[in-house]
Amino acid sequence: NPLTQDILNLYLEPDGTRRLLNYLLDNLAGTAKRTLFSVMCYNVLCDKYATRQLYGYCPSWALNWDYRKKAIIQEILSCNADVISLQEVETEQYYSFFLVELKERGYNGFFSPKSRARTMSEQERKHVDGCAIFFKTEKFTLVQKHTVEFNQLAMANSEGSEAMLNRVMTKDNIGVAVLLELRKELIEMSSGKPHLGTEKQLILVANAHMHWDPEYSDVKLVQTMMFLSEVKNIIDKASRSLQSSALGEFGTIPLVLCADLNSLPDSGVVEYLSTGGVETNHKDFKELRYNESLTNFSCNGKNGTTNGRITHGFKLKSAYESGLMPYTNYTFDFKGIIDYIFYSKPQLNTLGILGPLDHHWLVENNISGCPHPLIPSDHFSLFAQLELLLPFLPQVNGIHLPGR
Incomplete structure (x- = not known):
């Protein structure tokens, strides 16, 4: 690209x-700082x-x-997190x-609450558990809220699959x-510069x-596919209804996914989330007939099955790198990783995590399983x-400087 005249004049001087480098550095107003x-x-x-x-x-x-x-x-x-995702919250206790605290x-x-609450009396409904999200109002404003009921999605998208009707539809798990x-x-505040125009930054x-x-690894995998498909629908609709400037530099709304997946790191569920897809004949499907109904949940539409794979369009990364957390569920009979925080690249990046409880402390206190008095x-x-990598794309004397 030809240089503008004032830049060229600088360059041609002794x-x-x-x-020129000093000038550009002094005018580098657009490098995004961290939010x-x-x-x-x-x-x-x-x-x-929590029974005996x-x-x-x-x-x-x-x-x-x-x-x-x-x-x-x-x-x-x-x-003191800015966003808190809780599972197994009893309706009355929420x-x-x-909420009060x-x-x-x-x-x-x-x-x-889980879907079973729909069919219960008011008294019984109080004791149904579900999922909750809390956020600090000094940092965030609520734009939309959504509930995803997996049994409803299974019924609407069974495509004649008995496994979908008999195994997935009968489970009342939900997502929010x-x-x-x-x-x-x-x-x-984080950038030190006024944010451009009327842009919104959504998450x-x-x-x-x-x-x-x-025994229901197939159900967990289908539920995860359903959830990601619905999340993509929410993001796509929100993107269309808002000005394009709301999407920032990367063209989409960043995603933070928190979950008790009840699935280990070597499961089809985690493979699907972290690699962008899973084979339709993956062992976790237990050779049950899901193929026709699964294409409905491909995040790339009906054509999302490529070479026998169900794929999704998110670039998700776990906040906890492999080996950092030996277990998230710690009972006498089972110890393993089943809880996760995923986030979408390249808009988001991990700076730090809270590690596990010290193993020696658990041993010293004779904690062979939780819950425990401590x-x-x-x-x-x-x-x-x-x-969050924020887009600030200024022009310095006609030169377009990309954000970080």
């Missing part, structure tokens, strides 16, 4: 290269699941909700406890999602709890500090 926010993911162990039958190694007084809830809220508040500290929230707008003053936070039974849930919380 010592022009150095003078940071933190995310917590935590399965709090719903009261009705399941957790016989924990004294009954330490399983009691009134005892455990104090340590749970203390854990949440000590992390409204009477979590967190609103006092500057959060707002959104909650949906909130579209958040980052407050403009935070963008300006979609999604939270889900997949089916628990190890640990209120059978899950450990995840916490990640993320940076």
